[in-house]
Amino acid sequence: APSYPEYTREEVGRHRSPEERVWVTHGTDVFDVTDFVELHPGGPDKILLAAGGALEPFWALYAVHGEPHVLELLQQYKVGELSPDEAPAAPDAQDPFAGDPPRHPGLRVNSQKPFNAEPPAELLAERFLTPNELFFTRNHLPVPAVEPSSYRLRVDGPGGGTLSLSLAELRSRFPKHEVTATLQAAGNRRSEMSRVRPVKGLPWDIGAISTARWGGARLRDVLLHAGFPEELQGEWHVCFEGLDADPGGAPYGASIPYGRALSPAADVLLAYEMNGTELPRDHGFPVRVVVPGVVGARSVKWLRRVAVSPDESPSHWQQNDYKGFSPCVDWDTVDYRTAPAIQELPVQSAVTQPRPGAAVPPGELTVKGYAWSGGGREVVRVDVSLDGGRTWKVARLMGDKAPPGRAWAWALWELTVPVEAGTELEIVCKAVDSSYNVQPDSVAPIWNLRGVLSTAWHRVRVSVQD
Ligand SMILES: Nc1nc2c(c(=O)[nH]1)N[C@H]1C(S)=C(S)[C@@H](COP(=O)(O)O)O[C@H]1N2
Ligand SMILES: [Mo]
Numbered sequence: 512a513p514s515y516p517e518y519t520r521e522e523v524g525r526h527r528s529p530e531e532r533v534w535v536t537h538g539t540d541v542f543d544v545t546d547f548v549e550l551h552p553g554g555p556d557k558i559l560l561a562a563g564g565a566l567e568p569f570w571a572l573y574a575v576h577g578e579p580h581v582l583e584l585l586q587q588y589k590v591g592e593l594s595p596d597e598a599p600a601a602p603d604a605q606d607p608f609a610g611d612p613p614r615h616p617g618l619r620v621n622s623q624k625p626f627n628a629e630p631p632a633e634l635l636a637e638r639f640l641t642p643n644e645l646f647f648t649r650n651h652l653p654v655p656a657v658e659p660s661s662y663r664l665r666v667d668g669p670g671g672g673t674l675s676l677s678l679a680e681l682r683s684r685f686p687k688h689e690v691t692a693t694l695q696a697a698g699n700r701r702s703e704m705s706r707v708r709p710v711k712g713l714p715w716d717i718g719a720i721s722t723a724r725w726g727g728a729r730l731r732d733v734l735l736h737a738g739f740p741e742e743l744q745g746e747w748h749v750c751f752e753g754l755d756a757d758p759g760g761a762p763y764g765a766s767i768p769y770g771r772a773l774s775p776a777a778d779v780l781l782a783y784e785m786n787g788t789e790l791p792r793d794h795g796f797p798v799r800v801v802v803p804g805v806v807g808a809r810s811v812k813w814l815r816r817v818a819v820s821p822d823e824s825p826s827h828w829q830q831n832d833y834k835g836f837s838p839c840v841d842w843d844t845v846d847y848r849t850a851p852a853i854q855e856l857p858v859q860s861a862v863t864q865p866r867p868g869a870a871v872p873p874g875e876l877t878v879k880g881y882a883w884s885g886g887g888r889e890v891v892r893v894d895v896s897l898d899g900g901r902t903w904k905v906a907r908l909m910g911d912k913a914p915p916g917r918a919w920a921w922a923l924w925e926l927t928v929p930v931e932a933g934t935e936l937e938i939v940c941k942a943v944d945s946s947y948n949v950q951p952d953s954v955a956p957i958w959n960l961r962g963v964l965s966t967a968w969h970r971v972r973v974s975v976q977d
Contacts, residue, residue: 515541517594520564527563534590537566537582541591547584556633556866560617568615572634572642607653612792615644621713625650626793629718636863636881636923639910640691641721643786648793649696649719651763651828655754655813659797664781667818668737676733678797682783685728685736690778692803692919693883694810695720697833697853700861700969701962707955710962711842717861717969720881722920725801726784730772730817733781739819743769750824751800751811762816764826765809767802767854769819776917777887778803781814803919804886806853808833823852838958845960853963856885858950860893860924860942861969869973873932878906879925880969884944889918892943895926899937900952900968904928906940918945930975938971 518541526534526543533545544558551558553573561569566585570576603609608624618628630645641647659678666674676684698712699719730749735741747769752762771777780801783790790796795812802809808828823829834850860882865871878897882890893906906924913919930936941950951957954967 515589516591518591519594520597523593524563528559533559533562535561535566536564536593537585539593539595540589541593542585542588543590544585544588547588554633560631560633564616568644569617572644610656611654614648614793617645618648619716619718621715625652626654627713629715630721632717632863632866635718635720636879639722639920639923640724640786643723643788643791643794646721646723646785646791646794647694647696647719649807650755650793652755652757654792657754657797657813662797664798664814665816666733666737667816669739669819672738674733674737678783681728681733681781681798685732687726687784688729688778688780689724689726689784690780690801690803690919691722691724692778692801693720693722693921694801694807695856695859695883696807697856697963698961698965699859700965703954703967703969704958704962704965707958710958710960712962717863719807720859720883720921723785724787725780725782726787727780727782727798727801729775730779730781730800731775733817734772734819739773741773743819746821748820748823750818750820751809751814752816752818752826753795753811754813754815761827763811763828764824765811765829766820766824766826767805767809771802771805771854778917778919803917804855804888806833806856806885809854832961833963834961835964836959836961838956841960854885857964857966858882858884858888858890858942858944858948859966860890860940860950862895862938862940862971865938865971865973867971867973870976871930871973873930873975873977875927876930876936876975877925877927878938878940879923880906880940881921881923882908882940882942883921884918884942884948887913887916887918888944888946888948889913889915890922890942891945893922893924894941894943896939897928897930897936899970900939915945932975933977934975936973936975938973939968941968 526532548555620628629647664676696719702714748766749772750766752764756762782801798814799812831847862880864879894903906926908922910922
């Protein structure tokens with residue numbers, strides 16, 4: 512057998528583009544796949560996501576790679592082996608984030624501690640259900656370590672008593688209900704807003720949105736079991752607390768109106784399953800709230816307590832964050848008491864393919880993307896322009912028809928159009944929901960200091976190769 516040179520993972524990591532050569536690893540083998548990039552059946556953009564690192568986490572997402580001929584094909588590109596004395600880095604005992612779970616290397620990380628990351632746009636709309644490993648993660652604090660056998664959910668009852676539910680009781684006492692729902696962060700597409708004027712917040716691109724099939728108990732069933740009525744007179748809220756707490760001991764918290772929590776049509780879950788498996792640690796293991804049609808911030812993860820109150824959650828994240836303001840409001844004048852907490856989100860859409868700055872081949876171009884609206888409002892149409900919004904075509908919507916008013920999941924869409932060599936395109940998309948709500952055409956008039964609710968027409972400039 513030929514003997515191969517040895518490389519460290521760091522050395523492999525320096526080969527991430529066709530200019531620096533494209534190296535990947537599989538097992539302990541190192542491959543130079545530069546010449547294969549253009550031949551990749553899934554497209555060059557997809558294989559480049561793995562450049563400089565291991566293939567396995569990506570192959571795990573796409574079953575076709577499991578076939579033997581794929582490994583055979585790879586073998587011809589072998590250039591080396593990983594050095595056997597590569598030791599994993601020792602965890603730091605002082606670091607509050609040292610206990611965070613491992614993550615998929617394909618995620619685009621916006622902040623490591625706390626962990627905030629989005630799936631790469633190239634993979635975002637490839638699947639109707641986002642694989643758990645790629646589902647965007649929005650953490651404010653370290654991920655709590657929960658021992659499932661000692662986990663208890665506390666529900667404060669109406670008469671002052673409390674209900675304490677183990678994970679086994681939550682699973683066995685209440686019927687399992689399944690809902691396919693998209694979660695979107697309030698700050699999705701914030702980076703487009705910062706280009707108008709700086710805003711405070713994580714620089715999310717278009718990927719702070721993902722879709723899963725959630726399984727769990729209905730919040731409604733648990734509250735009725737605790738003794739709450741179908742309806743309460745006046746204003747009431749259901750408040751949630753997470754097991755993650757800031758250094759002062761304040762837990763992450765949020766609330767939703769009582770009516771939504773009790774409505775059988777609102778499908779609010781205490782979820783313990785995500786796409787058929789137990790919740791991953793980053794997404795709230797062992798139990799999280801899922802509030803379909805509502806901003807992600809209300810879907811409290813690592814749920815420890817549910818309470819009913821005449822007031823909204825006292826949490827910082829309910830009171831002094833996740834609210835929208837006029838472009839004229841700045842950090843000197845903002846008064847968080849004057850604006851309602853964001854609940855249902857406005858209609859949204861984005862182009863996931865091609866990516867900004869791409870040079871696409873002439874002939875036929877397929878434009879792909881997602882569209883979604885809050886409050887269960889179905890996306891009824893997506894318009895796409897290739898000339899900056901002067902002329903339009905209607906995209907083909909893909910997805911299952913939802914019951915009226917309960918369209919909790921996004922629609923993926925695509926449009927194939929002829930494109931001429933040597934031209935510049937400004938691709939634009941905009942969605943229409945079942946209430947005929949539309950997206951604003953530009954960002955500046957909806958700019959706000961926190962960079963939330965960024966839903967302007969999505970614009971992507973590309974050139975067509977000669
Ligand atoms: N306990 C707890 N719940 C939380 C958060 C958090 O930091 N702690 N982040 C919230 C926000 S702002 C969003 S957008 C969603 C993100 O859920 P995901 O990480 O599963 O995508 O979780 C929400 N629930
Ligand atoms: Mo969020």
